[in-house]
Amino acid sequence: MRIVNLTLFTLLVLSEASTQNIFHPELSGLLDSSNAPFYFGVASGDPQEDGVVIWSKIIPENIEPQQVSWEVALDTLMQNVVGSGSVMTDASSAFTVKVNAGGLKPGTTYFYRFKHKDTFSPIGRTKTCKTTDPDQLRFAVVSCADYQSGYFNAFGDIAQRNDLDAVIHLGDYIYEYGSWRPGRKRMLKNQYRSHIPDKECTTLKDYRTRYGQYRLDPQLKEAHRLHPFIVIWDDHEIANNASIEGPGNNRQKAEEWELRKAEARQAYFEWLPIRENPEKSIIRKFSFGNLAELWMLDGRLEGRSAQAKGINDPALQSPDRFMLGEAQTAWLLNGMKESKASWKIIGNQVIFSPLNDSKVFSRTPSIGMDRWDGYPVERQRIFDFFYENNLKDIVVITGDVHTSWAFELTSEPSNPGVYDKKTGKGVIGAEFTTPSVTSFNFDEIVPRFITWEAKRRFKKKKNNPHLRYLDLNRHGYLTLTLTKEYAQADWFYIKKRDRIDERVKKKATRYLELGGQSLEKCQPSD
Ligand SMILES: [Fe+2]
Structure with missing residues (x-):
């Protein structure tokens, strides 16, 4: 029983430490809850002729692995979708999400967003080479x-x-x-x-x-x-x-x-x-x-x-x-x-x-x-x-x-x-x-x-x-x-x-x- 209690205690301490590690309590005063869970917005980078990396990060309600879906479109209303998928993210990457969005056309402007549960991220704009x-x-x-x-x-x-x-x-x-x-x-x-x-x-x-x-x-x-x-x-x-x-x-x-x-x-x-x-x-x-x-x-x-x-x-x-x-x-x-x-x-x-x-x-x-x-x-x-x-x-x-x-x-x-x-x-x-x-x-x-x-x-x-x-x-x-x-x-x-x-x-x-x-x-x- 003592062993079980100790194990439970250790797990709680570890979980607490991991949570702090991921959720950045020191930043809490800067977080605007209306942006949850995509507090840090979206980003893109490393454009190629047929693809680009798209990025976001969530702060989820718990530290279980989370599914995040994404889509890339040709228009700001996200109607003409040309690519989509979903990925898992977890504590090992601080719940950051990075996707190689491929199959795109060169020299073209695209719009993209992510979704976690029922919430969409802001819509980002990017461009291929x-x-x-x-x-x-x-x-x-x-x-x-x-x-x-x-x-x-x-x-x-x-x-x-x-x-x-x-x-x-x-x-x-x-x-x-x-x-x-x-x-x-x-x-x-x-x-x-x-x-x-x-x-x-x-x-x-x-x-x-x-x-x-x-x-x-x-x-x-x-x-x-x-x-x-x-x-x-x-x-x-x-x-x-x-x-x-x-x-x-x-x-x-x-x-x-x-x-x-x-x-x-x-x-x-x-x-x-x-x-x-x-x-x-x-x-x-x-x-x-x-x-x-x-x-x-x-x-x-x-x-x-x-x-x-x-x-x-x-x-x-x-x-x-x-x-x-x-x-x-x-x-x-x-x-x-x-x-x-x-x-x-x-x-x-x-x-x-x-x-x-x-x-x-x-x-x-x-x-x-x-x-x-x-x-x-x-x-x-x-x-x-x-x-x-x-x-x-x-x-x-x-x-x-x-x-x-x-x-x-x-x-x-x-x-x-x-x-x-x-x-x-x-x-x-x-x-x-x-x-x-x-x-x-x-x-x-x-x-x-x-x-x-x-x-x-x-x-x-x-x-x-x-x-x-x-x-x-x-x-x-x-x-x-x-x-x-x-x-x-x-x-x-x-x-x-x-x-x-x-x-x-x-x-x-x-x-x-x-x-x-x-x-x-x-x-x-x-
Ligand atoms: Fe410098």
């Missing part, structure tokens, strides 16, 4: 959305657009930080919303709760409902400055780090509309007919070595240090060499172009160890391959730096003599960096006059001759438009971070002609 000779593609490109640093007005503006093929998210979708970070006085001044849980995320439960908090943000939720997302993680989905060896501060035992990476990876795959695969890998390619191919890379958890300790660390120049690792690099380069697409797009976490910031912050030489500058040997191998195989029309899109940059893509200045700014010799494409949705940028951590001086020094011709646009102070997103004639980046900036305000202004444009060798300004186009 254009593959039959598309004239134009347009992506919104985003990164670095820190919930604590302001409202997601950039997502609010993206939600309202109807000229996008997809939203490309380059990482820092969440931040793992607790709700207070010592030593960042200016950040605290600008802190408008607090993180839940009130601690650094290190466990599956923490990460799940953090994703839940972000996904209750109305602007992010609406952007997901109305556009397919193509996502990769950067470091903050796991830990600051993560590599395969550990977080940037290296204060974690190896076995703890392995567990933390696995749990962060699981939560990411539960919450993001990314296509499932056994390895939970984010490395994948998207094809848009003969107009473009897009390679989405993992520069964090696949092959990245720990950062070098500085410019004088002999490890910096070691041929055995990697950002991507040999297998991923081979996959990327072979794919690019064989590609017949006009534009070869690389979706990447950190700045790829060589960037000379030696004289920007100090008189002593320095480089950013978290960028590709910190992995120079592997990057040079990649540049060498591009040049040897005469690969051109490459566009690298980048997040991470919370600021806006446009570079002519060339291995200069790390490889002097390759590039001639006047003639465009050595230019094989462009790199466009998207600003942060909200995360701190220059003028939020240093006084403005330092920002102005930093910008002046970055833009000095002899420091960075290939730099063609720079903004260090604004938040927002960029759009990448591709046609058979040009690749164009447009930077859109939000007006406010401290209140919901979806006024967004286009401030800058840079475009590169197909086969062209210089990045030009052009008149803003729609």
